Structure formats: structure tokens, C-alpha cells
Amino acid sequence: xxLNAKIPQGPLEEKWSNYKKTAKxxxxxxxxxxxxxxxxxxxxxxSVAASLGEMGxxxxxxxxxxxxxxxxxxxxxxxxxxxxxYKNDGDSIYRMFVDTLKGGxxxxxxxxxxxxAECSVNLIDQAVAQGVPFGREYGGYLNNRSFGxxxxxxxxxARGQTGQQLLLGTYQAxxxxxxxxxxQLFASHExxxxxxxxxxxxxxxxxxxxxxxxxxxAAHAVVLATGGFGKIYYLSTLAMGCNGSAIWRxxxxxxxxxxxxxxQIHPTSLPQSGDYQSKLTLMSESLRNDGRIWxxxxxxxxxIANDIPEEERDYYLERRYPAFGNLAPRxxxxxxxxxxxxxxxxVGALKNAVYLDFSKAIKEQGxxxxxxxxxxxxxxxxxxxxxxxxxxPMMISPAAHFSMGGLWVDYELMTTIPGLFALGxxxxxxxxxxxxxxxxLLQASVDGYFIAPYTIxxxxxxxxxxGKISTKHEAFDKAEAEAKLKLDQLxxxxxxxxxxxxxxxxxxxxxxxxxxxxxxxxxxxxxxxxNKLRDEFYKNVNVTGDSDRMNAELEKAGRVADYFEIGVLxxxxxxTRDESCGAHFREEYQTPDGExxxxxxxxxFISAWEWPGSLDKEPILNKENLTFEFVxxxxxxxx
Amino acid sequence: MKLNLKIWRQKxxxxxxxxxxxxxxxxxxxxxxxxxxxxxxxxxxxxxxEPVEFDHDCREGICGQCGVVINGIAHGPLKNTxxxxxxxxxxxxxxTIFIEPFRASGFPIKKDLKVDRTAFDRIISAGGYVSxxxxxxxxxxxxxxxxxxAESAFDxxxxxxxxxxxxxxxxxxxxxxxxxxxxQFAQLPQGKVERNSRVLKMLHQMDAEDFGHCSNTxxxxxxxxxxxxxxxxxxxxxxxxxxxxxxxxxH
Numbered sequence: 001x002x003l004n005a006k007i008p009q010g011p012l013e014e015k016w017s018n019y020k021k022t023a024k025x026x027x028x029x030x031x032x033x034x035x036x037x038x039x040x041x042x043x044x045x046x047s048v049a050a051s052l053g054e055m056g057x058x059x060x061x062x063x064x065x066x067x068x069x070x071x072x073x074x075x076x077x078x079x080x081x082x083x084x085x086y087k088n089d090g091d092s093i094y095r096m097f098v099d100t101l102k103g104g105x106x107x108x109x110x111x112x113x114x115x116x117a118e119c120s121v122n123l124i125d126q127a128v129a130q131g132v133p134f135g136r137e138y139g140g141y142l143n144n145r146s147f148g149x150x151x152x153x154x155x156x157x158a159r160g161q162t163g164q165q166l167l168l169g170t171y172q173a174x175x176x177x178x179x180x181x182x183x184q185l186f187a188s189h190e191x192x193x194x195x196x197x198x199x200x201x202x203x204x205x206x207x208x209x210x211x212x213x214x215x216x217x218a219a220h221a222v223v224l225a226t227g228g229f230g231k232i233y234y235l236s237t238l239a240m241g242c243n244g245s246a247i248w249r250x251x252x253x254x255x256x257x258x259x260x261x262x263x264q265i266h267p268t269s270l271p272q273s274g275d276y277q278s279k280l281t282l283m284s285e286s287l288r289n290d291g292r293i294w295x296x297x298x299x300x301x302x303x304i305a306n307d308i309p310e311e312e313r314d315y316y317l318e319r320r321y322p323a324f325g326n327l328a329p330r331x332x333x334x335x336x337x338x339x340x341x342x343x344x345x346x347v348g349a350l351k352n353a354v355y356l357d358f359s360k361a362i363k364e365q366g367x368x369x370x371x372x373x374x375x376x377x378x379x380x381x382x383x384x385x386x387x388x389x390x391x392x393p394m395m396i397s398p399a400a401h402f403s404m405g406g407l408w409v410d411y412e413l414m415t416t417i418p419g420l421f422a423l424g425x426x427x428x429x430x431x432x433x434x435x436x437x438x439x440x441l442l443q444a445s446v447d448g449y450f451i452a453p454y455t456i457x458x459x460x461x462x463x464x465x466x467g468k469i470s471t472k473h474e475a476f477d478k479a480e481a482e483a484k485l486k487l488d489q490l491x492x493x494x495x496x497x498x499x500x501x502x503x504x505x506x507x508x509x510x511x512x513x514x515x516x517x518x519x520x521x522x523x524x525x526x527x528x529x530x531n532k533l534r535d536e537f538y539k540n541v542n543v544t545g546d547s548d549r550m551n552a553e554l555e556k557a558g559r560v561a562d563y564f565e566i567g568v569l570x571x572x573x574x575x576t577r578d579e580s581c582g583a584h585f586r587e588e589y590q591t592p593d594g595e596x597x598x599x600x601x602x603x604x605f606i607s608a609w610e611w612p613g614s615l616d617k618e619p620i621l622n623k624e625n626l627t628f629e630f631v632x633x634x635x636x637x638x639x
Numbered sequence: 640m641k642l643n644l645k646i647w648r649q650k651x652x653x654x655x656x657x658x659x660x661x662x663x664x665x666x667x668x669x670x671x672x673x674x675x676x677x678x679x680x681x682x683x684x685x686x687x688x689e690p691v692e693f694d695h696d697c698r699e700g701i702c703g704q705c706g707v708v709i710n711g712i713a714h715g716p717l718k719n720t721x722x723x724x725x726x727x728x729x730x731x732x733x734x735t736i737f738i739e740p741f742r743a744s745g746f747p748i749k750k751d752l753k754v755d756r757t758a759f760d761r762i763i764s765a766g767g768y769v770s771x772x773x774x775x776x777x778x779x780x781x782x783x784x785x786x787x788x789a790e791s792a793f794d795x796x797x798x799x800x801x802x803x804x805x806x807x808x809x810x811x812x813x814x815x816x817x818x819x820x821x822x823q824f825a826q827l828p829q830g831k832v833e834r835n836s837r838v839l840k841m842l843h844q845m846d847a848e849d850f851g852h853c854s855n856t857x858x859x860x861x862x863x864x865x866x867x868x869x870x871x872x873x874x875x876x877x878x879x880x881x882x883x884x885x886x887x888x889x890h
Contacts, residue, residue: 047773050773051773051774054773066694066704069703075702125776128776129829130769131830133792133796133823139783140783140784140786141783142780159793172767172768175764187760239696240697240698274670276678278673278674279699380700380724383720384671449773498684544683544689552690
């Protein structure tokens with residue numbers, strides 16, 4: 001299939017305004033006749049639901065959490081980028097566009113990335129108007145800090161809880177519409193399948209997680225804003241409930257899945273301490289503004305960190321990347337940490353971590369200043385580890401974090417199924433092969449507040465004549481029956497192992513063979529091993545309880561069942577890309593000094609995978625060629 | 640370490656519920672409290688028993704979804720800490736631990752340790768927002784907000800909506816939760832425009848739910864994982880009186 005990204009004509013800086021000028025509109029009186037379903041209530045989902053509600057559409061908003069305010073956007077700590085240039089340090093929309101494109105290793109669309117930078121400015125205005133308490137200078141104006149991969153300060157923050165504050169602003173906008181009855185809220189509901197009628201997205205099958213009831217909901221358009229699927233690695237920085245099921249069910253109904261293997265492994269998370277561990281807590285990247293990363297120079301080092309003299313410490317990021325130092329981008333920092341840990345220089349009981357040291361910053365700025373900037377992170381660190389990081393360095397290690405991949409979408413954020421939109425982390429669009437810090441809150445918000453309200457309206461303009469969509473259509477019967485069958489199938493296995501047992505095994509396979517570094521042999525092995533593990537799961541998993549009541553094990557089992565299939569696709573994706581770019585590091589393709597070696601001649605495209613109709617067949621690869629009209633791809637150097 | 644657990648089990652909203660005893664060997668002191676419950680559930684599933692349902696999601700103390708009463712204290716013994724951030728090093732070998740849901744009339748129990756906190760959403764929905772449409776907000780720096788005000792508003796806004804304040808309060812009052820939102824907006828210039836209508840609507844909704852009244856015992860502040868101050872309740876009362884005064888003058 002020929003993929004059409006539908007990028008508007010014209011100069012880079014005029015494309016989005018040109019689109020908005022010509023996009024179709026819906027008469028206010030007609031809007032309430034049009035139904036839109038939004039799955040997910042994070043920044044992307046809640047903001048698009050609120051925006052469409054305000055415009056007068058009839059919106060249904062779903063989330064699996066017990067309240068929309070708990071979506072995982074809440075956990076982003078460090079900040080949100082915007083090209084306001086309040087610091088007068090040479091920032092501009094264009095520079096932010098170039099930074100993001102370069103950060104993504106030239107594997108994203110120019111037009112999308114430019115639009116992201118362009119709309120960043122409005123997002124800060126929007127959030128401030130909603131009462132988001134961003135950090136401010138003493139004169140009362142907004143403050144900024146810097147983040148990895150850039151040389152300006154463009155990151156707005158609300159202490160270490162920027163995601164929470166932005167999400168609360170969005171959640172409140174959503175609840176305002178719930179009060180006005182333009183949005184109907186369905187918390188504790190999980191999407192089980194997408195309903196497609198005559199090749200268009202027309203509804204969803206959901207399960208009420210308290211009663212177990214299966215429900216049908218029809219609409220003229222469906223929006224998936226379901227976040228990332230990094231939890232596939234089991235140990236990750238994500239929430240326990242984060243999953244890839246909604247986008248996977250959409251994939252199996254015909255939506256293409258782009259770059260599934262591009263997962264960001266975050267460099268500053270807490271290391272694993274045992275088998276029982278359920279998640280790896282993230283320490284915000286903003287810590288790298290003042291923290292220095294090092295490992296001992298001596299392989300046999302036995303001393304505690306504070307006893308190791310300065311000249312026996314290897315500040316490896318400052319050594320390898322003098323221009324960016326401790327603020328090198330995430331993929332590079334994570335790989336550099338892995339390199340030191342694999343070489344035996346890791347610290348901590350399991351030798352799986354590196355130090356993040358604040359002693360210099362505390363000496364220079366004083367403890368109160370550091371506490372004001374990062375106090376909650378230091379507290380969190382102490383709660384989890386029992387260590388006071390004002391007195392000794394933190395220990396950090398890389399952890400699976402963000403899915404750059406996701407459903408393939410065009411410039412309008414529409415998938416290959418007409419009427420199905422994917423927003424935020426659930427799509428693949430803006431971050432290329434590596435996302436810059438503080439761009440995820442931005443992309444989710446911009447998609448939901450500023451882009452989708454225009455592009456969805458453009459789609460809905462043609463839908464008025466269709467009339468109400470009925471849930472009695474046979475496509476609903478079929479989707480509902482299949483969803484029920486899947487649940488029953490899982491409940492009937494009654495084997496000897498828990499769902500988590502399989503999830504942990506799958507996660508380990510993916511982390512080892514499709515994580516920070518990949519190679520052909522390992523990926524081929526992993527595809528086979530995951531398929532075998534999946535077979536075993538369907539023979540030997542034990543899902544207790546029933547489907548007609550609350551059942552957390554059943555929810556997990558459904559998600560893990562999908563994760564096996566996503567995992568295999570990730571491996572195919574990594575296997576067929578014979579180059580290294582961003583987070584995708586193929587060991588066969590590296591420079592002599594261990595840097596990623598991109599191959600623009602053969603791989604300057606997005607891999608968009610198509611469901612072949614059955615798990616026995618290999619997925620079908622479609623390519624969207626990337627053209628660079630305005631910025632020529634360069635070798636990404638942070639040295 | 641070995642633990643004796645007494646856990647509240649309740650099948651659904653209608654079930655009466657009861658405490659059930661479990662013992663758990665080989666608990667690692669580095670485990671989080673929820674990982675300890677994961678370990679128990681793992682054992683239960685292997686014995687083909689239904690695992691204990693409990694609320695949790697982010698497991699880093701920010702989503703507000705987790706929360707149980709541990710030995711009579713909401714979120715357990717550690718100050719300013721959610722259940723997910725509590726670690727087993729805070730407990731002793733062979734200790735008996737009572738684990739119960741966040742009990743309050745406003746929080747009906749759904750199953751085991753999971754409670755229904757949608758009343759909080761309805762309180763926010765009644766007025767816990769600034770009425771600004773999306774898309775066309777004015778330039779962010781056009782209204783300066785002093786550093787102190789921004790920080791103070793943040794202190795109130797930091798509430799994670801977990802409901803520990805309600806579970807702790809002997810009256811089951813939602814005053815701390817509601818006042819935190821009112822206080823955030825009452826201080827910020829963006830929120831001041833609607834301060835009167837907001838406090839009246841939100842308090843009206845709070846009263847319409849099954850929450851009790853605030854009698855100023857201040858237990859909520861002690862148990863709040865975010866350390867939300869009871870001064871917010873004082874501010875809420877001030878705002879309420881002020882709004883009621885202006886309302887009565889108008890009529």
C-alpha cells in the first residue's frame with residue numbers, strides 16, 4: 001500500500017497555517033449530531049476530549065484507571081519544552097525543530113516536527129491560563145531549565161511534578177465538560193476491540209472493569225490516546241496498567257504499526273534490586289543539569305563512593321561527549337552507561353548502576369537551592385533506597401521508558417483506518433528514533449489541544465450525512481463475540497503459572513535481545529523464543545476468577561497475551577533495519593569508537609507494519625520514505 | 640522476614656466482608672509494600688485462590704491510585720509516603736500487619752481493598768477548574784505571578800487525589816482535598832475571577848456526597864502523602880464566607 005502522509009504544500013513555517021485555513025468545518029448546530037469516542041485520558045486523550053466537547057461534539061471518554069486524573073502523563077517529572085525564548089539564549093521555533101529532528105536521528109517527518117515546535121508556544125499559554133503553577137522567577141515571570149540534547153534553556157517545569165500539574169489542568173478542562181454534559185466519562189473501562197464498518201472506525205467494545213460487563217459504543221470517529229507500551233519489558237518506568245492492547249487491536253483491524261522496536265531506554269532510573277521488583281522508578285533527567293555521572297576507574301573498586309578520590313573517578317559522559325557532557329541525549333547516555341556496566345565498572349550490590357553525584361552542585365549552590373529544584377526527587381530516592389542523596393551519590397541505571405513507535409499516522413494524525421486517530425505516545429509521529437527530554441508532555445498536549453481538534457473536524461465534516469451509527473450492526477456482534485471468546489479462552493487454561501511469570505520472561509527476552517543493543521542473531525533467536533513462550537502461556541497460565549466481575553488477573557492476562565504478539569513485531573522491525581539510528585542500535589552497524597552508524601542511502605524511511613491476517617504469516621512491511629527539504633541529515637554528534 | 644497478614648476481603652459492594660489471615664515467608668526488606676502484596680497474590684494464584692484486589696498504578700507515588708490502611712494508618716507508618724513508596728524495611732520480622740481499604744461513607748468498597756473515589760471527580764467537575772477554552776489562551780508571561788504565590792499555589796496543587804485524608808478523618812470529611820483545589824485557584828490571578836462561584840459550587844457538591852464535616856482535628860494533614868496543609872481548609876472557609884457574603888449582598 002502506498003502511504004500518503006498528506007503533508008500540506010508550501011514553506012515549512014506555513015504548512016500548518018495553510019492546513020488550518022483550508023480544513024473543512026462543521027456547523028455548530030451539526031456538531032452535537034456527531035459522536036466521537038476517545039480512549040485514554042492522559043494529556044492527549046483528555047485534552048482532545050475537552051476540546052471537542054467545548055466545540056460541541058458529543059464525546060465519550062474512556063480510561064482503565066478509576067479516575068482520568070491518574071493516567072500516566074501524571075508521572076512525567078522534569079518538564080515540558082517550548083520555544084518561547086524567555087531566556088533570550090538564542091532559542092526559536094526553527095532551532096527547536098532542528099534539535100528535535102536531530103535528536104530523533106533524522107527519522108521523523110520535517111513537517112510534523114516543525115508543527116510540534118510551532119505549537120509548543122501556545123501550550124505554555126494554555127497551561128498558564130488553566131492555572132498550572134509553573135516555576136517562576138522572583139519577578140513573576142516563567143522560569144526555564146535545560147534538558148538533554150539541547151544547548152538552550154527551553155524547559156518549563158512545576159518542581160519535579162510537571163506531568164502531574166499539566167495533566168491536572170487537562171483533567172480539569174475535561175471535568176468541566178463532563179459537568180456541561182458534552183463529554184460522558186467512563187472510568188474503569190478498558191477497550192477490548194475496535195469496530196470497523198465498511199473500512200471505517202465506527203466504535204469500540206469495552207469492558208467495565210468493576211462489573212465485568214461488555215459494552216458496545218458507536219461513534220463517527222474513534223481516537224486512541226492510550227500511551228506507550230514500554231511496560232512490555234515488565235521492568236520499566238511505566239505504570240503497572242500501561243499497555244499496548246488498544247493499538248494492537250487496531251493493528252489487527254488494519255491500522256499500520258510504525259517503528260515498534262524504537263523504545264527509549266531512559267538513563268536515569270533506579271537500578272533493579274531483586275526478582276520481586278515490579279517497576280523501575282524514574283529519576284528525572286532534569287537531575288543531569290546539576291548531577292555528574294561517573295563510575296570508578298578501578299575495576300576492583302571496593303570503597304564507597306565518597307571515599308573514591310576525584311582522580312580515580314571516570315566521568316565518562318564528560319569524557320566522551322565534552323560539548324554536551326552530562327546532558328547528552330538519552331539514547332547516548334544509556335548506551336554509554338551500559339558500555340561501562342558491561343565492562344565491569346558498574347556500582348551497587350548487583351554492579352548494575354552508575355553514580356549520579358551532586359556534591360559539586362551542593363558545594364557551589366548550597367543544599368537549599370538544590371532542594372528547591374529537586375527536593376521531591378531526593379525524597380523519593382530516599383524512600384525507595386533508604387539513602388540520603390545530599391550526603392552520597394545516587395545510583396542510577398537505564399530502564400525502558402518511552403515508545404517512539406506506535407500506530408502510523410498521517411499529518412492529520414489519522415491511521416490507515418479512516419476515522420481512527422492516534423494521539424500522543426500511541427502514535428509514532430514526531431520523535432523519530434529517539435525522543436528528547438521534555439518533548440513527550442509537549443507532543444501529547446499539542447496533539448490533543450491544537451492539532452486533532454482541527455483534523456478530526458475536517459474528517460467529521462463529511463460524516464453528517466451518515467446519521468447515527470448503530471451498535472446493532474453485525475460488526476459489533478462479531479467484535480463482541482470475539483472479545484468474549486478471548487476472555488473465556490484465558491480463563492479456561494487453568495495452568496500452573498501466573499501471568500506475571502510470563503510477563504517477566506517476555507520482558508527479559510526483549511530487554512536482552514531487543515533493548516539497548518540488538519543484533520541479527522539475537523533478534524532471530526528472540527522471535528523464536530517469544531513464540532515458544534506464547535505457546536506455553538496458552539497452555540500453562542492460570543487466570544483465576546471469572547469474567548463477570550472485577551478481575552485484575554484477567555486484565556493483566558489480556559494485556560500480556562497482546563504483548564507476546566507486539567514483542568514479535570518489535571523483533572521483526574529491529575531485524576529488518578540494517579542500520580543504527582537513535583534508540584535502535586544494531587551492534588553490526590557502529591563506528592570504531594562505538595557510535596551509531598546510520599544508513600541514509602537505504603533506510604531513510606519509516607517502517608509501517610501491516611497485519612498479515614494471521615499470526616502464522618510474517619508481518620508485511622510498508623515504507624514511508626522520508627524526504628528532507630529544509631534540513632539535510634547530518635551525522636548526529638554530541639562530542 | 641516473615642509476616643502475619645490480616646487482610647480485608649470483600650467480594651463486591653453488597654458483600655459484608657471480613658478480615659482473613661495469611662502468612663508470608665521470605666519477604667525481602669527492599670520490597671515495596673505493594674510488591675509484598677504481589678508476592679502474596681503470586682502464592683494465592685498458585686494455590687488457585689483469588690488474589691487480593693488492590694488499587695495501584697504508577698508505583699512512584701504520584702498517580703494517587705494506590706492506598707490502603709496499614710495498622711490503622713492510611714498509607715502506613717511512614718510520613719508523607721504513599722503505600723507504593725512504603726518499603727518493607729519499615730516493618731519487623733514476624734510482625735502482624737492489618738491491611739484494610741480506605742473506609743469512608745463517601746468511598747464505597749468495590750472489592751477487597753479497592754474503593755470508589757469517583758466523588759472526588761464530581762467535586763472537581765462542580766467547579767475545580769478555570770473556565771478557559773482550549774486553543775487560544777493569551778501570552779503566558781502577560782500576567783506575572785510572584786514566585787511566592789506560584790510556589791504556594793503549587794503546594795496546594797500537589798494533591799494527588801488518593802483519599803488518605805478522607806480515610807483518616809474520623810468524620811470521613813473531604814475538606815482537605817476540596818480546599819487544596821480551592822486554595823490553588825484562589826491564589827492565582829487566573830483563578831481569582833471565579834473564586835466566589837467556584838467555592839460555592841464545590842462545597843455544595845462536597846456536601847451532596849457522603850462525606851462528613853470537618854471538625855479541625857487536622858489528622859488529614861498528618862497522613863497526607865503530599866503534606867497538603869490544613870491551612871488550605873482555613874482558606875476554604877474564608878473563601879466560602881466571603882463568597883456567601885457577596886452572594887447575599889447581591890440578592
